[in-house]
Amino acid sequence: MVERDHPALSVTEQCRLLSIPRSTFYHAPGGETAESLALMRRIDEQFLQTPFYGVRQMTWHLRAEGETVNPKRVRRLMRLMGLTPIYQKPNTSVPAKAHKVWPYLLRGRTI
Known part of the structure; x- marks a missing residue:
């Protein structure tokens, strides 16, 4: 993206055109020890x-x-x-079998 030896544009101008800080261009990631x-x-x-x-x-x-x-x-x-432990997640979306489903009494009525 940024060329050091560009004949017309300096590194500063190229970084400004790409909207990146100049420090990002010069930064080299260190890696793990x-x-x-x-x-x-x-x-x-x-x-x-x-x-x-x-x-x-x-x-x-x-x-x-x-x-x-x-x-x-x-x-x-x-x-x-990328290690994530294996554990049982909460199962909150499944209703209990014995739970009664109550009707919504205000459906179709203006309040």
């Missing part, structure tokens, strides 16, 4: 054994193994890896 990659590997191994562990339980498990982590970091790494 080796420590985070090792922690991600441990999270993945544990998640394969216990796919129902969410952020809190995974944090407790890692702390019990001697890892110093907080829930924010575990949440970020699990989100980055």
Whole structure:
């Protein structure tokens, strides 16, 4: 998109035309550290054994193994890896079988 060696337009003008900050053009993403990659590997191994562990339980498990982590970091790494725990979601849309359905008495009437 932005060419450094453009003959007519400078980098500043190209960024202005594209409506992006110049800092975005120069920014290079850092990536994950080796420590985070090792922690991600441990999270993945544990998640394969216990796919129902969410952020809190995974944090407790890692702390019990001697890892110093907080829930924010575990949440970020699990989100980055695309791990979501398996648990029963609330089934609120299905009515109870014994529940009586009451008629709407104001239908068709002007109030």
